[in-house]
Amino acid sequence: MRSWRNERRLSLAKLKARIRYDYSYMARAERGEQAPSASLVRAYDDALEARGTLVRLHEAIQSGVGLDVLSRGHVAKAGSHVANSPAGLAEEASAQAPSEEEGISIPCRTSDGRIIFVSVPRRVFLGGLGAAAATSIVGAPLAQAAPRAPMVDRSPIEHLQAIRRVLIDSDNLFGPHQLIPKVQEQIHTITSLREGQRGTDRRQLLQVQTQFAELCGWFHQDAGDHRAAQYWMDRALQWSHGAGDPDLTVYILARKSQLAGDMLDPVEAVDVAEAAQGVARPGSRLAAVAATYAAHGYALQGEATESAREYDRARELLHAVDPDPSSSWGVWLDDAYISVQQARSQSVLGxxxxxxxxxxxxxxxxxxxxxxxxxxxxxxxxxxxxxxxxxxxxxxxxxxxxxxxxxxxxxxxxxxxxxxxxxxxxxxxxxxxxxxxxxxxxxxxxxx
Structure with a gap:
């Protein structure tokens, strides 16, 4: 219900004025604290032009359909905001169920009016938030929840890379929570594939496993679980050395600097970024990536002049990049990205x-x-x-x-x-x- 309301860009107060239900009742229903009545669901469906989606979902929940079924997105059609991707879920990539005690970070309003983030076990999140959690899952499916890439005429490496690309696209649209177990499943799969491999094949698998570990770290970072993000970034750094890819190792170091910045640890952000710059290959974008994250570390320390100087250095390094690099890492870095990172630092500096x-x-x-x-x-x-x-x-x-x-x-x-x-x-x-x-x-x- 909340997902559809947000899609229609309506505040709760504006929707209340349309359907004339009690505001607090609507809020409790959206949070999953109180089961909505059939009439409230139908009022939402009509006002939000959901074409029966919410009504069908509510009827399915009332008839006992579980969240595991709803999360596959077959109860109701997706809203118009969801991109229709040609890639679907891989049967090979079915998710390993996360532990019921695994924490999910959620915002909570305290009794004194502040908003803090608390970690709740997954079983409590899914059980306690009930219909609201289910609706969020169905309201924004993950491009059918995981990637399917045909194995025909593809090596395992190509297949895994195709899965990774779909996971990245899904994250940009729908966020990380439902994707984390999918990524971890691929990491476990690669571990199995490495058994019995030697030489180039093993190194290539380690390289892909590094990429999935970095992606898993990113998903946890966006989900607000920095401890898990650190764990996966450390695994990525470890596997990058085994893969024998110096550029990949530099990229992971730069990402660790970015994570430290998000964790408000300026010393670590600067030190790790400088380490990445020290080993970056001349002419690659990676030195510029690392300089960008070092600049924010200086901003967190309150060093405005040093931060501005480092951002200028990042731009100089970017403009001196080899136009035909052999490394694909950091290809997304451009002047616009540096500028938006500098805007964040400007906000920190006042x-x-x-x-x-x-x-x-x-x-x-x-x-x-x-x-x-x-x-x-x-x-x-x-x-x-x-x-x-x-x-x-x-x-x-x-x-x-x-x-x-x-x-x-x-x-x-x-x-x-x-x-x-x-x-x-x-x-x-x-x-x-x-x-x-x-x-x-x-x-x-x-x-x-």
Whole structure:
């Protein structure tokens, strides 16, 4: 229900005005704290033009269909916002069920009004949030939840690379939570494939396993589980040495610097980035990637001059890159990426106006497929706007980010919005601020 409401870009308050149900009842139903009545579901379905999707889903839940069935996306057709990918789920890549005690990071409203992130066991998340969790899964299926790549005329390496590409595309659209077990399944598969292999074949499998471990680290990072992200990045670094690919090792070091920045550990961010730059091959993009993450580390230390100097150095290295590199790592790095990272650093350093301008430029230049990244940039732009005391615009942009954060489950987006919630509290009487805070409130669980 919440997923469809966010897709239609309606706040809970605006939907309430349309269907005339009690606001708190609607919020509890969306959070899974109270089962919605059939009449409420039908009112949502009609108002949101879901064409019977929500009604069919509710009837399926009432008849006892489990979440494992719903998560396969066959109960109702996807909303119009979901891209139709030619790639589906691989039977070979069926997910290993995660432990019921594995934690999921979710935002929670405390009794004093703050929003904090708490880790709850997966079984509690799926059981306690009930229908809301199921609806989120069906409302934004993962390109049929995992990749299927035909094995015909493909080597195992090519097959695994095709799976990885689909996982990356699915993450950009739908977020990491349902993809993490799929990636881990591939890692276990590669471990089995390595048995009995020697020489080049074994090194190639180690290289692909490194790539999947890095991807798993990224998914955990976006999901807000930094400890798990560190674990998988450490495994990726270990396997990269076994693969004998120096460029891949440098890339993993740069990614570890980025993770340290997200964890607000500036010393580690700078040290690891400098280590990556020290071993990067001249003419590759990887030195520029590492310099970009080092620059943010300096910003976290409050060193504005050093941060700006490092961003300038990143651009110089980028413009001096070999136009025909043999390494494919870091090919996404361009001036726009460096600029959006610098905007984030400007926000940390207190230049909120410059940060807001940088994020707006980056959002305008984003390709259509980068749905989750758009949400991240919007949330950071909103926080920067709040820093300029433009509360009304900050709340408006924050609502856009919230819609994407709710769809993708990105902890990076929700963490920024939790900060925004606290900053905007002083302007609680402004209508757009009140709408943003009410909408955010409907998206989080509440302390008992």
């Amino acid at each position: 230049d909120h106006r410059g940060a807001a301008k940088g994020f707006r430029t980056a959002i305008s230049a984003l390709p259509p497929g980068y749905h989750r990244d758009r949400g991240v940039y919007l949330s950071r732009e909103a926080l920067a706007l709040a820093g300029t005391r433009d509360a009304e615009q900050a709340a408006t942009v924050g609502l856009e980010a919230l819609a994407i954060g709710s769809e993708t489950g990105s902890a990076r987006i929700m963490a920024e919005l939790a900060q925004l919630d606290g900053v905007l509290q002083r302007w609680h009487a402004v209508p757009s601020v009140r709408e943003f805070r009410d909408s955010l409130d409907a998206c989080v669980v509440h302390e008992a």
